[in-house]
Amino acid sequence: MSFRKTRIVFLLLILLGVASVTYWESMLVRSWLRPLEVAIYAVNGDGSDVSASYIAQLPAASFEEIATFFDQQAARHRLKILPRANIKLAGEIRQAPPAPPSGERGVLASLMWSLKMRYYAFHTTPFWENLGRIRLFVVYHEGELGKPLQHSLGLRKGLVGVVHVFAKKEQSAQNNIVITHELLHTLGASDKYDTHGQPVYPDGFAYPDEGERYPQYAAEIMAGRIAVRPDRAIIPTNLDACVVGSKTAYEIGW
Ligand SMILES: [Zn+2]
The missing domain is CATH 3.40.390 (Collagenase (Catalytic Domain))
Incomplete structure (x- = not known):
């Protein structure tokens, strides 16, 4: 060779x-x-x-x-x-x-x-x-x-x-x-926010199946923000205000 x-x-x-x-x-x-x-x-x-x-x-x-x-x-x-x-x-x-x-x-x-x-x-x-x-x-x-x-x-x-x-x-x-x-x-895990940084429903929501859709009180960690209105999302202060949603859990093999 x-x-x-x-x-x-x-x-x-x-x-x-x-x-x-x-x-x-x-x-x-x-x-x-x-x-x-x-x-x-x-x-x-x-x-x-x-x-x-x-x-x-x-x-x-x-x-x-x-x-x-x-x-x-x-x-x-x-x-x-x-x-x-x-x-x-x-x-x-x-x-x-x-x-x-x-x-x-x-x-x-x-x-x-x-x-x-x-x-x-x-x-x-x-x-x-x-x-x-x-x-x-x-x-x-x-x-x-x-x-x-x-x-x-x-x-x-x-x-x-x-x-x-x-x-x-x-x-x-x-x-x-x-x-x-x-x-x-x-x-x-994949990202769960749209091009405006807004969490995508339902995978980007902490609790998509509970109560009203807005406002949310916690962030899905891969969306990174708390959806408080359809056009507004805020940054959580710490990990206590974040959760791993079911889609993310599935993606990481939980
Ligand atoms: Zn990311």
Whole structure:
């Protein structure tokens, strides 16, 4: 075989290897036989001192309420109680994750980004330790009032996600909502809001079958907002005001 052919065969083998490991890991995690393991890696998104000191003071229990949320919601949807989720801050990463494709996102651009993302996760975090674990790169920003952050992205069934959040204590409960949303993407859940950001009925509603349709008092986590009127939805203050709806529960294998 020529060098070129050997190289192509070698690359194909690597791709096949990556694909099989990813598939096997995702099946394992979504079988819910073991506790959900999530490693959170903090990234300073703007190089600012504010983000640096925020990351430095992050308490180990910062993400504990996400584990509690999983416990409570699983109990609503599953007959058998799941082993307790383990969601931990695993460390800080200096390098920023690859930028997601902007504007019109083609299939190829998304595929390329997902490969880059896997490579980034592979070389910035330990491999064996993270097998069968979801890795979330939480990127902290000082942020400016009224200026939205970059879009967060969870690879669907890829067990890797990038979450952009604010480096502010007052914001930490809402940060946990965003982190949980992306975490659910990596487990196979889809978004449940329309192009105006309004929750889609019935899957994007916390309690679509109970009482009046509006106003709702809680948010379906994959819709991200509480539908209070057909044309108005508000951001919940914390995970206590969020639920996993039945469609999301089905998508993640509950
Ligand atoms: Zn989403």
